[in-house]
Amino acid sequence: MGSKREDSARFFGKRNIRGAVITVLLALSFFIPTPYYLYQPGSAEELAPMVTVEGGDKAEKGALMLTTVSSLKASNYYYLAYGYFAPHTEIKRENEVRGDLSEEEYSRLLAHMMKSSQHNAIVAGLRAAEQSVQVRNVGVFLSDFVEGSKAKGILQVGDILHAVDGKKLVQVQELSEYIAQKKPGEKVEVSFTRDGKELKEKVELVEFIVKTTAGDVRRTGLAVHLENETEIDPARNVKINADDIGGPSAGLMFSLEIFNQIVAEDITKGYRIAGTGTITMDGEVGQIGGIRHKVVAASDEGAEIFFAPKDIKQEYDTNAQEAADEVEKLGLPLKVVPVATLQEAIDYLKKLDVKS
Structure with a gap:
């Protein structure tokens, strides 16, 4: 049998080894990637600074705002653990986000979606304001x-x-x-x-x-x-500077801002108006993802009205239902307005009284 000093040395030696192993494992866990993304409410950003219509008027008593979802790759298990406890956080597997697409393919897809969304918004917004625009198909x-x-x-x-x-x-x-x-x-x-x-x-x-x-x-x-790949030749030049905002879901709000800069009346009428939805060149509004997060983002920025894509196909469409449910669940001071077309959104705003 060893002395008490030797036994104590062995005990503390084993404990130090275990501690060192745990420390190394904890350190390594910072570098072990996970196949998950965290989704949270992003931002609600005013569109007047982003959109410039040739000869248009940017002055608005209120504001038209696009809404975004914040996406964060859970690059280690600490981020993933944070996602389980953070409020308004949704966790998705990587293959739910981009399927089996490579990073290059996914980047090309997002770039196309944003370009198409902007083209569609320009065409829809200008035509709603009775402005001409030519569209050329250049490929598929x-x-x-x-x-x-x-x-x-x-x-x-x-x-x-x-x-x-x-x-x-x-x-x-x-x-x-x-x-x-x-x-x-x-x-x-x-x-x-x-x-x-x-x-x-x-x-x-x-x-x-x-x-x-x-x-x-x-x-x-x-x-x-x-999908059709297009080029457009509008009667008025329209510039959209959306920086790193990707995807097609700002189409409806882009088209509303373009329309508002052309027509004589300010359709905001002093209200802070947010929303989301894809747009076609014919002005049809389509479903998007992450609408619950966008409702929260809109409310955080003081939005009073939120345009959501109307649920047309009962078995597939849920945007308007989810938006209204989130507002009720969280008690947000926000009115959800479902719209199926750009014209429906314009008609709703035209009927509003000017905010006192």
């Missing part, structure tokens, strides 16, 4: 793949398709109609642009199912999701 943007597509691995998200078998096709409908005449197993030569480079590749066509309101429809094609 590949935004995703259908399961079973033979194009995956050959084409990439972000590619802009502009010809098939040497035939110029710059709209989704004409490209789809041309390919639909062919049979599964046939190959077509696709001409496309990727990061500014002109490329050509042979792609085998497949049969796939498209879900429609009338039921499932079998089609032949590339089995990809496509």
